[in-house]
Amino acid sequence: MFIDRARIFVKAGDGGNGMSSFRREKYVPKGGPNGGDGGRGADVYLIVDDSLNTLLDFRYKRKFQGENGGAGGSSNKHGRDAEDLFIKVPPGTIVRDEATGEVIADLTANGQQVLVAKGGRGGRGNARFVSSVNRAPTFAEKGEPGESRWLILELKVLADVGLVGYPSVGKSSILARVSAAKPEIAAYHFTTLTPVLGVVSVGDGRSFVLADIPGLIEGAHAGVGLGHDFLRHIERTKVLIHVLDVSGLEGRDPIDDYHKINEELRLYNEKLARRPQIIAANKMDLPEAQANYKRVAEYMAREGREIYPISAATGDGLPLLMQRAAQLLAEYREEPEAAEEVKVYTAQPEEPFTIRRADDGAFVVEGKNIERLVAMTNFDNDEAVRRFQQIWRKLGIDDALRERGIQEGDTVRIHGVEFEFRP
Incomplete structure (x- = not known):
């Protein structure tokens, strides 16, 4: 099962209470205050673990709480600081604050971590409140409460190359042919409902991660079907392989399919439409595809697109297609971010209450x-x-x-x- 969005509650540990106590020793009838401070509550962090690839664990456990700090003791003994709590998430996780919608972090690298809830400080013991006017304070502070918040976790698949196209054009069959991945394959639409990843080896020690992105339909950019859920995973890919059913047996024209899918990509994110894209003309083992191929190839040449005739059923043409995808991946350079408008903030004194x-x-x-x-x-x-x-x-x-x-x-x-x- 693939889970790509989760809602969790995090609560940092409270600080330990400070201690109120006095020295009680023989021959010291008026011993001074010696209550120690409480320990610090646990901070809560999210940390990337690349052995994970879904947010499935958060379906069964949604609330995470750090330990409280230890209470202070007599004889100026400080309470124990609580150990920080680390929650593992897969690479590609975006973290948002549910209350504000603010993006807290975009976690992509193994071991990368972000503080999401700060533990409370320990309360001060009565020894800390001795002054010239109060030589024997009897009170101590309670521990500070730890921070808490609801978070939205959103996973965007980290793949190098993405297979895009209408449902049932053969994307899952291609992935199964070129990698060890085992996507579900059947003769009906939307067999793949979640992204499937596979590692493709192209020789010379080169390899890349290929994602079978579930089929898109018209209106996907506006959330039609599972549009946003599907398109989210394409954002991280560097190269797109656009799979067309050249046979036209589904009653659709492959050239119309090509334009409709690219329009969905453009409307969702302009950058996606500018990614390197190669055309995979699939189902060439069928006579209908062979009859259509010349027309489609001539059109793609006018569009400036590379087209590769393939058959996912027989494997013909797939090695050459994967070699070209690997080459484009090696040549890929990240598109520079547009310069953001510089905002000037004037510090204003914060109201105390x-x-x-x-x-x-x-x-x-x-x-x-x-x-x-x-x-x-x-x-x-x-x-x-x-x-x-x-x-x-x-x-x-x-x-x-x-x-x-x-x-x-x-x-x-x-x-x-x-x-x-x-x-």
Whole structure:
């Protein structure tokens, strides 16, 4: 089974909680604070493994969570940092953030990796809060929550040469003849529903990866049939072999087929229409094909296309076709990217927090720093609560809430935690 798109959830590990403790030794009646820091939560990475060629594994497991950091200990012992989590993906995987649609990475090389969720830092132990005015702090921070997000993984087959053409023109038969691949072959349309790869050896130690791309139809560029799913896999190929059924036994004219498929390629991606393309005139073992071949060959000559008469059924002409594909592949040079418009960004000071009203009337305070502070504060500890209130006032949240018309007893919500406003 071939799976070329998956949706997964990744959650980095939370930081370990800091420790609140004091030295307790004989003859040391007033030992100082010695609580250690919590360990760092696991980062989550995607890493390319070239032994994989599908996203099938993500059909059965969609959620991945890194380990949390260890809690801090007494005697200033730091908690253990969690080991990072590496999720293996096949080469050719494009990673997008589901919420924003942003492309995070295009993973093509074996061992290439990308950070997709950052682990939370460990909370600080009470020993870290000693100051000239507080010699014995009793509170410690909780660990910072790790990042989480939904990702869309999309696989584009990494092949050197792609076989394109209408359904049932013989693409699968060609691949089966020239490689060890075993695509499904039958006398009906759309036998191949997923790309099949095979390695073609052309002698002298040269070889390339050939992809049997499922048959295209009119409207594929707009998603008709499985158009987008099929066309996606052609984007990575460097050379195209356009297979035509020259016999015309399906009731279609091979020259019309040629134009319709190329128009679909052009409408989907202009670059595809400019890729090196050679014509494989298939089914030459049939009398109808032999009768049509001269007309088709003369037309392709006027179009400036190379044409090779072949028979996937007998194997005639295939060695020469593969040799030419290998030669074009060796001569291929990547088309230079168009110069992108230079965008100038002016740095703007980030608002420390924002306030909005929820549907239930609560005042919702949002901001990276204040949300982190809430997540890492132990509200069961009175001293930790007093520290939170001090930072709250320093940030000017009280004044901002009053400007928004808050009244005593109104609800303030931050990062899922609710407070009752008291002047």
